[in-house]
Amino acid sequence: MSFLNKILLDAIHLFYPSVCLGCGSDTIINKQLLCLNCINALPHTGYASLQGNALEKIFTGRLPVSAAHSEFYFSKGKLVQHLIHELKYKSNKDIGHYMGEMMGKTLLQSGRFSKIDYLVPLPLFPEKEFKRGYNQSEIICNGLSAVMNIPVLKNNVLRKHATETQTRKHRAERWENVAESFLVKHPEKITGKHILLVDDVVTTGATLEACGQVILKAQPASLSFACLAKASK
Secondary structure: OOHHHHHHHHHHHHHOOOOOOOOOOOOOOOOOOOOHHHHHHOOEOOHHHOOOOHHHHHOOOOOOOOOEEEEEEEOOOOHHHHHHHHHHHOOOHHHHHHHHHHHHHHHHHHOOOOOOOEEEEOOOOHHHHHHHOOOHHHHHHHHHHHHHOOOEOOOOEEEOOOOOOOOOOOHHHHHHHHOOOEEEOOHHHOOOOEEEEEEEEEOOOHHHHHHHHHHHOOOOOEEEEEEEEEEOO
16 A cells, blocks of 8 residues: 555545545445455455464464464555554554454354353553553454454453564564563463464464463463464565
8 A cells, every 4th residue: 555545545534434444435334344345355364264274384393272363364565454554553443343353253153263261362561552552452352252252351461571573573583572571460260261362463473472382381271373464474
């Protein structure tokens, strides 16, 4: 999406909020956030029903993950990046909830995520969450919960210290950046439970792995991952 198009869309959203968040058209139905063209253009991965998918392979030999799913492929300058940018940096919680609902329907239909006990949002460092005003992963969890009827377990898995952005780091650097960044405040709450750890975008999986390792120390029955989008390394 070009810089000028982005400015135009921001202006449209300001003065004419009842337009498609993706392309800016007014051909939306029943106050949906996206028009049918944008909905049909979303690059779904199909991972939910595919055992041994590309996301699960990231953690092979690194973490015993029961199942892992990414709803969309992430490409720079494309629709999914724009929507996640709206969620993370434009305070557009509605799109996060909407995409969470979309992913929840996919997970239910797959049958591989039918016995989840708790949805756990990947935590932000408290100072960062305070500045943003919310945790985007929690917003996604709320959308999942609305569809899957599974409770969101908040404020139990915590981030101990701030980390630098992972965007321009290589795999080893990403792991060093997040190692020992997480803790579980009340391990007994997740012992013997099937936990679904939720994030927005995964690239190398370093952050999910670091958080997942801490969760596994609490001896859950199993651990699964779900994220909105998978980016290339």
